[in-house]
Each structure stands twice: as structure tokens, then as C-alpha cells.
Amino acid sequence: MRFVLGIDGGGTSCKAALATADGAVIGRARSGAANIRTDLTGARTHIVDAARQAFLAAGQDPDLIPETPAVLGLAGANVGTYRQQLQAILPFAASRVETDAEIALEGAVGAGDGAMAIVGTGTAYMARKDGKSRAIGGWGFQIGDQGSGARIGRDLLEQTLLAHDGIRPASPLTDEMLAVFRNNPEDVVEFTTNAKPGDFGGFAPKVFEHAAKGDAVAQWIVDKAVDDVEAALGALELRPGDPLCLLGGLAGLYASRLTERYRAQLRQPLDDALGGAVSMAARLFSEQGR
Amino acid sequence: MRFVLGIDGGGTSCKAALATADGAVIGRARSGAANIRTDLTGARTHIVDAARQAFLAAGQDPDLIPETPAVLGLAGANVGTYRQQLQAILPFAASRVETDAEIALEGAVGAGDGAMAIVGTGTAYMARKDGKSRAIGGWGFQIGDQGSGARIGRDLLEQTLLAHDGIRPASPLTDEMLAVFRNNPEDVVEFTTNAKPGDFGGFAPKVFEHAAKGDAVAQWIVDKAVDDVEAALGALELRPGDPLCLLGGLAGLYASRLTERYRAQLRQPLDDALGGAVSMAARLFSEQGR
Known part of the structure; x- marks a missing residue:
């Protein structure tokens, strides 16, 4: 050969x-x-x-x-x-x-043991332990892909409508989003009717950006997303020394937000x-x- | 006339x-x-x-x-x-x-002041105060209709997949749901691809039933739904004496679960x-x- x-x-x-x-x-x-x-x-x-x-x-x-x-x-x-x-x-x-x-x-x-988390428009995870691989997640944003760009964007639109109705608090970010849709909640709903995961996911970087600036709604969404990603990482049952790679468009945004335990395992691919x-x-x- | x-x-x-x-x-x-x-x-x-x-x-x-x-x-x-x-x-x-x-x-x-909450496949609210009406909610289950049958059913399928992946705890209800889909998570995802709100909502009574029996996942979903419905009721800013009617297919299931404050206002339509x-x-x- x-x-x-x-x-x-x-x-x-x-x-x-x-x-x-x-x-x-x-x-x-x-x-x-x-x-x-x-x-x-x-x-x-x-x-x-x-x-x-x-x-x-x-x-x-x-x-x-x-x-x-x-x-x-x-x-x-x-x-x-x-x-x-x-x-x-x-x-x-x-x-x-x-x-x-x-x-x-x-x-x-x-070739050794380790894990990856794909955090982009969708989310999916795979870990190899004692040479055996196990994949979890990746079921699509409708009832899965927690922490993905699509879910974060969908959460933002949901919070925007709740703020419009006075049900949950508004924030600079929800005000900005409502303005994007001409302050018309029906336009928000119309957008979601044909939106693909990437259309929702397009709003995710903005959510991270506003979270860093202290926007309360953005922080709530990002905290929930980080919690969801860490719950999935927890299910991989990594050992402390195992390398963990974040891949996908949101990898850089998540890297600094993980708890110390997982940050210590992060490696460049x-x-x-x-x-x-x-x-x-x-x-x-x-x-x-x- | x-x-x-x-x-x-x-x-x-x-x-x-x-x-x-x-x-x-x-x-x-x-x-x-x-x-x-x-x-x-x-x-x-x-x-x-x-x-x-x-x-x-x-x-x-x-x-x-x-x-x-x-x-x-x-x-x-x-x-x-x-x-x-x-x-x-x-x-x-x-x-x-x-x-x-x-x-x-x-x-x-x-003809007087009062409010109604429509809690069925979707959710929507309207209150009349000093003769002026205000409607909130009713934006559809994709990014709205919190507490609706559609959202409760979607939550159940999401928790079922998370339990399958070992990310969140399983329960008798998530086990039962997975069995409905031949223990195949892909069948769950396939179902959601073409599911209409009523298809998701069809699972809602089962969630209430299992919550009453103490199923932890069902209780978590129902608690969240009740919290969402009460948040919307809160936004209506009812006065203590105002009559409140629950309408829709889940009205009976919600009536006993609302906090005392709202239960005291409930009236038959x-x-x-x-x-x-x-x-x-x-x-x-x-x-x-x-």
C-alpha cells in the first residue's frame, strides 16, 4: 500500500x-x-x-x-x-x-479519546471514550439543537413579542428587534412562517453582543443557551483530561462563557x-x- | 327597530x-x-x-x-x-x-369589565377595563402561544429527545412517548417536520394527566405552562373583583392549577x-x- x-x-x-x-x-x-x-x-x-x-x-x-x-x-x-x-x-x-x-x-x-461540540446554526456533540464514539443532539431546532443559533434567534423573537405584549420585560435588544419589524408583531410572526434555521440563527451574534453589553433579555437567553450546552457536555461524561473542541460558527462566542471545568478542557482542533x-x-x- | x-x-x-x-x-x-x-x-x-x-x-x-x-x-x-x-x-x-x-x-x-383567557391549541387573552378592550398573545406556537396545547406537546417531544440522549432526566412519560415513536428519535423528528399545532397539542392532556400522577418531567412542563399563563394574566392588570373566564380545550385543566389570586376571579362564561x-x-x- x-x-x-x-x-x-x-x-x-x-x-x-x-x-x-x-x-x-x-x-x-x-x-x-x-x-x-x-x-x-x-x-x-x-x-x-x-x-x-x-x-x-x-x-x-x-x-x-x-x-x-x-x-x-x-x-x-x-x-x-x-x-x-x-x-x-x-x-x-x-x-x-x-x-x-x-x-x-x-x-x-x-486518534485518542476526546469530544467535540458543534455549536453553529444547529448543535451536535460527539465523544470518543476508550475508543468508542457516541453522538448526541443534532435533532434540528424545532424540538432540539438547544443552544444553537437557530434556537437563540427564535428565543429572541419570542421574547420580543412577549415584551411587546407587556408579558415579559422589554430591553434595548427587544426594542431594536421590534423596530426591525416596523414595530409590528404581525411582521415578526410572518417572518417566522417561512424562516429557515439559518434565518433565526442570523440574530444569534446580536444576542451575544447585547449580552456582553448587559442587556437583561440577551443575558437571559445566553445564560439559558450556555446552560443547555453544558447539560449536553455533561451527558458526554468527559474525564478531566479529555480534550474538548468547539466547532461551528458560535464556537468563539461560547468558549469564554463555559464554566471553568469545561474551559480547562478546551483545545484548538x-x-x-x-x-x-x-x-x-x-x-x-x-x-x-x- | x-x-x-x-x-x-x-x-x-x-x-x-x-x-x-x-x-x-x-x-x-x-x-x-x-x-x-x-x-x-x-x-x-x-x-x-x-x-x-x-x-x-x-x-x-x-x-x-x-x-x-x-x-x-x-x-x-x-x-x-x-x-x-x-x-x-x-x-x-x-x-x-x-x-x-x-x-x-x-x-x-x-357588558362590563372583565377578562378571558383562551387556553386551547393556542393561547390568547383579552381584557376590558373601563370599557376599553386590550388583546394580547395569540401569535402562534412557533414563537408565541406559551402555555398552549401546542407548546406543551412540543415541550414534551423536546424533553423526550433530551432524555433519550441522557442530557435531561427521563420519566415514565418520556419513556412512554419514546415508545410511541418506536424508541427511534428520528421518528420523533420526522413527526415534527409536518406536525400542525393541533398535532402537538394532542399530547397536552397526557402531560396534565402524568403531572397529576407526579411525573417529574410532566410537572416541570405544566409548571412552566401555568407560569406562562399567569404572566400573561398579570399583563392584563386585572382588578381583584374583575371576572375572569377560561375558554378553550385546556380551560378545565388550568382552572385548578392557577394560584389562589386568579382562581378567586374565575367565573363560568x-x-x-x-x-x-x-x-x-x-x-x-x-x-x-x-
């Missing part, structure tokens, strides 16, 4: 990295979407295309694909039998299909998800080769 | 009652939807049709319609210029168009919304006739 492949496939694109057997990346490439839940054969096409392009980018012969093992991180790989269906039609010497979260965790904390796939491939297949 | 008309129009049907000048109902009828926001001329047609049928039901001549004043309670009457547009095309001797909430309040507490329109018509137009 001369090379290993790492693949990071998602709903918008598929990235591939070719590396030497010890995990040093020598070529990268990107192709189209790899959504195994909605288009399995299309996903295979883009995965193979990205792999070929990575060989070419490294100045290597793509005909070596059947001799090259790969680790693939793909959203939806933990659902139904998509993983098995895909593995059966891939052309690599060996294929290990993992979830996107698994390769992100490997990239963030490396070692690498991204694609890097995680590569190093997992080098680790798994070099071991097998020995 | 021999007669008055009361009209209660909504998105599914339009009800009319013909009464003598002192408000004694002598004929009732029902026709199709009267949604002034989506179909103004259709609403007019069904309003006039219901009025005609009410005359016939009373054994009176519908040709008296142009001599008969009417009070109409219609959803959406407080939005834009629908009220004025409708009044301009109605055939009655005089037309007073109110919101559906206004005639419901008149029906519940009569005097009449329904159609009765409110009739008595408002008798009151307004008899006064004008004098």
Missing part, C-alpha cells in the same frame, strides 16, 4: 485528499454533492471523481484507486443501510464509511474533517498492513 | 342569531366560511345568507334585513382595512364589525361568542335608538 484516501462528502460538495501511507497529504480535490440518502449512485460518482482528481493533483496515476484504501465521512452514514449499500459499490481497495461527525472528531482531537479522514485511513490501514 | 342580529364568523362557518331589541334570541342559523382576509366577497355572501336563514328560522321576513342592525365578530377584523371594506358592502341598517375575541369576551363576561354579538347588538343599538 503506497497511498491512502480521505473523503469528506456532504450535501453541497465532496472533498478528497490523497496521502502517503503515513498520512502526509500530497493532493487535494473537490467535486459535487455526495448525499447518500437522496442519491446513492450520484454520491458514488462524485466520490470517485474527487478521488481521481486528488490523484491527478498529486501527480499520481488514478489507476491506483483499486489498490488504495479509503476512509469516507458522510452525512447520513448512521441511518438505515446506506453505509452498506455504498461500500458495496465503491472501487477502493478497502472502504471504511463513517459519519461526517466521526471524521470531524478524529480531525479535531486525533488539530485538523478539519478531511484531515480526520486521512489520518484515520493512515491509522487503520497501516495497522492492517502490518 | 324590532330586531338585532348577532354574527359570529370564522374560517370554517358563519353563525347568525336573530334577537328581539332586548336581546332575546328567536332564531339561529349557520352558513359557510366568513374569512374576510382571504375572501371578502365570499364572507359577505355567507354572512348575509346566515342572517337570512336566521330570519326564516324565527318565522320572520328576511326583507327586514335593511332595517336590522348587526354586530359581527370576525377573525382578522383588527388587521389592515378589512373591517372598513366589509362594513361598506353589508346590507344591514347598521354594522358594527368587531374581532372574534371581542364578541367572545362580551359573551363570557357580559355567561354565554358563547354568538351570544356576545347578540347582547352587544342589543346594548349598542337600543342605546342609540333611545
